[in-house]
Amino acid sequence: MIWNISWKNVWRNKSRSLIVICAVTLGTVSGVFVAGLMKGWVDQRIHAAIYTEASHIKIQNPEYLNNEELKHTIPNYEEIENYLNNSDEVKDWTKHAKIVAMASTSRGNTALTLKGIDPVEEKSISDIYDFIIEDAGDYFESGFKNPIVISEKTADQLRLINYIISQELIDSLKQLGADEKLMASLSTIQDQRFITEKKFKAELESMLKPKQIKDYGAYIMKLAKNYKIRSKVRFTFTDIHGDMVQKSFRVCGIYKTYNTMFDQMNAFVKIDDINAIAGLQESDYHEITTILNNDSDESVKSFRDNLNKKFPQANIMTWKELAPDAGMMSDFMTIYYYIIMGVIFFALAFGIINTMLMAVLERIKELGMLMAIGMNKKRVFNMIMLETIFLTLVGSIAGMVIGGALIGIFGHFGLNFSTVQEGFEAFGWSAMVYPTIETSFFLGVTLMVIIVAIISSIIPARKALQLNPVEAIRT
Amino acid sequence: MNVIEINNLTKIYNESEVKVKAVDNVSLQFEQGEFAAIVGPSGSGKTTLLNMIGGLDKSTEGDIVVDGVKIGELKSSKLIDFRLRNIGFVFQAYNLIPVLTAKENVEFIMELQGKSRVERDERSIALLSAVGLGERVNARPAKLSGGQQQRVAVARALASKPKFVLADEPTANLDSKSTETLLDIMEQLNKEENITFIFSTHDQRVVNKARRVITVEDGHVVSDERRA
Ligand SMILES: Nc1ncnc2c1ncn2[C@@H]1O[C@H](COP(=O)(O)OP(=O)(O)O)[C@@H](O)[C@H]1O
Ligand SMILES: [Mg+2]
Numbered sequence: 001m002i003w004n005i006s007w008k009n010v011w012r013n014k015s016r017s018l019i020v021i022c023a024v025t026l027g028t029v030s031g032v033f034v035a036g037l038m039k040g041w042v043d044q045r046i047h048a049a050i051y052t053e054a055s056h057i058k059i060q061n062p063e064y065l066n067n068e069e070l071k072h073t074i075p076n077y078e079e080i081e082n083y084l085n086n087s088d089e090v091k092d093w094t095k096h097a098k099i100v101a102m103a104s105t106s107r108g109n110t111a112l113t114l115k116g117i118d119p120v121e122e123k124s125i126s127d128i129y130d131f132i133i134e135d136a137g138d139y140f141e142s143g144f145k146n147p148i149v150i151s152e153k154t155a156d157q158l159r160l161i162n163y164i165i166s167q168e169l170i171d172s173l174k175q176l177g178a179d180e181k182l183m184a185s186l187s188t189i190q191d192q193r194f195i196t197e198k199k200f201k202a203e204l205e206s207m208l209k210p211k212q213i214k215d216y217g218a219y220i221m222k223l224a225k226n227y228k229i230r231s232k233v234r235f236t237f238t239d240i241h242g243d244m245v246q247k248s249f250r251v252c253g254i255y256k257t258y259n260t261m262f263d264q265m266n267a268f269v270k271i272d273d274i275n276a277i278a279g280l281q282e283s284d285y286h287e288i289t290t291i292l293n294n295d296s297d298e299s300v301k302s303f304r305d306n307l308n309k310k311f312p313q314a315n316i317m318t319w320k321e322l323a324p325d326a327g328m329m330s331d332f333m334t335i336y337y338y339i340i341m342g343v344i345f346f347a348l349a350f351g352i353i354n355t356m357l358m359a360v361l362e363r364i365k366e367l368g369m370l371m372a373i374g375m376n377k378k379r380v381f382n383m384i385m386l387e388t389i390f391l392t393l394v395g396s397i398a399g400m401v402i403g404g405a406l407i408g409i410f411g412h413f414g415l416n417f418s419t420v421q422e423g424f425e426a427f428g429w430s431a432m433v434y435p436t437i438e439t440s441f442f443l444g445v446t447l448m449v450i451i452v453a454i455i456s457s458i459i460p461a462r463k464a465l466q467l468n469p470v471e472a473i474r475t
Numbered sequence: 476m477n478v479i480e481i482n483n484l485t486k487i488y489n490e491s492e493v494k495v496k497a498v499d500n501v502s503l504q505f506e507q508g509e510f511a512a513i514v515g516p517s518g519s520g521k522t523t524l525l526n527m528i529g530g531l532d533k534s535t536e537g538d539i540v541v542d543g544v545k546i547g548e549l550k551s552s553k554l555i556d557f558r559l560r561n562i563g564f565v566f567q568a569y570n571l572i573p574v575l576t577a578k579e580n581v582e583f584i585m586e587l588q589g590k591s592r593v594e595r596d597e598r599s600i601a602l603l604s605a606v607g608l609g610e611r612v613n614a615r616p617a618k619l620s621g622g623q624q625q626r627v628a629v630a631r632a633l634a635s636k637p638k639f640v641l642a643d644e645p646t647a648n649l650d651s652k653s654t655e656t657l658l659d660i661m662e663q664l665n666k667e668e669n670i671t672f673i674f675s676t677h678d679q680r681v682v683n684k685a686r687r688v689i690t691v692e693d694g695h696v697v698s699d700e701r702r703a
Contacts, residue, residue: 001579001586008574365569372531372566374559374587374635376552470531473566474522 006386028399035337036407036435049323055289107159116271137253148249151263163200240279356460368472388457484537499694512685563632570628622653639671
């Protein structure tokens with residue numbers, strides 16, 4: 001019956017209760033949504049850290065970490081290979097040879113790491129193949145010799161991206177209903193090749209009106225972009241004997257991940273194409289990357305520890321050590337979003353306390369009567385506490401439902417932060433975020449709400465208990 | 476045996492500069508089955524006296540023994556429980572919980588006493604029928620007239636099977652028709668169930684129904700007469 005009274009009391013002053021409920025709802029929605037957004041982001045970053053960049057566990061020569069020289073290959077490679085093949089914890093593994101090289105074309109150059117991989121094995125470890133840009137080649141599928149997959153960033157630095165206004169582009173603009181003047185201006189530079197984005201942009205800006213740029217600029221940029229697949233890129237590096245070597249590769253695909261830094265550093269070639277020329281022997285590799293069956297922290301760590309014991313000469317690192325930013329996020333994520341919720345509920349608590357105080361003060365005679373007829377302090381306290389819990393819980397449940405629904409919707413379609421993209425991607429964060437949330441978070445929030453309600457009810461309930469029934473009921 | 480024994484009861488309020496002797500050296504006894512009115516003008520100390528008998532207020536001197544227990548010596552938590560189990564209250568106003576129906580209001584006190592659901596259900600309906608509200612069991616207080624609300628309060632007071640019922644000016648806010656109905660119901664319950672009623676009033680019509688009339692003035696009992 002106390003539950004019944006408390007519940008009904010919530011609705012006695014409907015408008016006042018609804019104000020608090022709405023505030024709690026809004027607070028919960030924003031807290032839940034921000035948590036979902038953060039989790040979506042972090043999950044994506046963690047996924048990228050593992051499946052694009054580091055894998056679960058990487059094995060290297062400890063010397064290689066200090067000095068990326070070719071001679072620092074993995075010690076006892078064959079034993080490790082044997083161990084990995086026979087471990088049922090390992091889902092897949094592969095090996096890389098790595099060469100730090102200077103890449104150059106006739107127009108540009110850049111330093112990067114050439115990663116020698118086995119494309120077939122690599123696909124089961126890393127999802128780089130998923131990041132090949134549309135209309136920018138493929139992942140080692142074309143049949144030509146010495147293929148290389150480079151990033152868009154590298155392609156840009158090597159000037160392998162052109163901008164051309166083609167007849168096709170003009171035709172498609174016509175279909176979109178662009179005006180004649182725009183087409184006329186564009187046709188003056190038709191088939192002209194711009195070798196940097198900057199120059200092409202400048203040309204467009206000098207030629208077109210701001211409104212035309214606003215309406216069609218992005219579209220023209222996208223369609224005019226032209227990746228020079230099959231271009232030759234020359235690499236210069238020192239081989240294992242310390243001699244300068246040169247070798248050319250042909251671009252077979254261009255990729256772009258969310259991590260600009262990673263992109264800038266990494267180009268992929270077939271391992272067989274570099275081993276010989278670099279003077280590496282068979283079983284000379286610089287890193288082994290592995291994906292485990294069980295990706296929980298404990299099992300990754302214990303696998304690392306086992307490997308360490310077996311192969312003390314090798315350096316073995318988990319993804320959390322290799323991508324400490326993602327590792328830290330993964331560790332502190334849960335705390336972060338409870339802190340966010342905590343701050344929100346702390347602010348809401350003042351409103352809740354205020355409302356409950358008003359509710360108690362306007363009910364003094366009734367509370368006095370209840371204490372007079374024999375309702376003890378504990379029950380009075382419980383009644384007010386329950387009322388506070390109900391009041392808060394209604395709002396937060398509504399908030400969780402709405403917040404959960406928003407996360408569901410945006411989790412499906414994604415949220416685009418591309419206006420601030422550059423900033424995010426420099427740190428390996430995707431501009432497209434798919435919010436997500438664990439069910440346990442809702443349980444946590446519910447628990448938190450109840451605790452906040454109990455704490456908030458202390459002041460109003462004490463006020464009620466201080467009252468003297470004789471004075472309260474005197475008319 | 477007396478249900479209530481009041482010995483040399485005095486209550487002095489010293490909250491303000493002037494001390495007020497609201498109840499002055501009162502001694503009274505009440506037996507099982509009495510139907511007694513405490514009569515006196517406003518400010519004569521009726522409410523103060525009833526509050527002390529009901530264990531809501533502490534006396535300055537003297538003591539009250541209810542069923543062998545000196546209630547002045549009970550700790551406040553014990554006192555609440557004592558009230559719950561032994562005394563039925565009807566106040567002048569604010570008797571009912573507005574969010575509950577008539578029946579739930581009556582049941583509530585039995586739930587506080589830990590009575591079973593079945594017992595609560597049967598007794599609340601029986602009592603509401605006894606006060607003539609058998610048809611209105613599911614009405615909320617706001618939907619009932621003042622007289623009907625006081626009848627629910629009487630039913631509520633009886634629900635806990637108290638040793639006696641204290642009613643402080645129960646008819647003060649009622650019209651004469653409702654006053655008569657309420658008094659008739661109380662009288663009937665007193666006669667048929669032998670329930671002890673002690674009520675205060677300054678309404679002559681109410682006084683006429685009482686079988687014992689205790690008149691107070693300035694905190695003194697000036698007369699205590701029993702009628703046939
Ligand atoms: N809490 C209080 N503080 C001071 N004086 C009080 C208090 N309550 C009642 N009194 C005084 O005690 C006297 C008796 O009051 P009360 O018992 O209410 O009389 P009645 O119920 O007969 O009208 C009055 O003079 C009143 O002013
Ligand atoms: Mg009075």
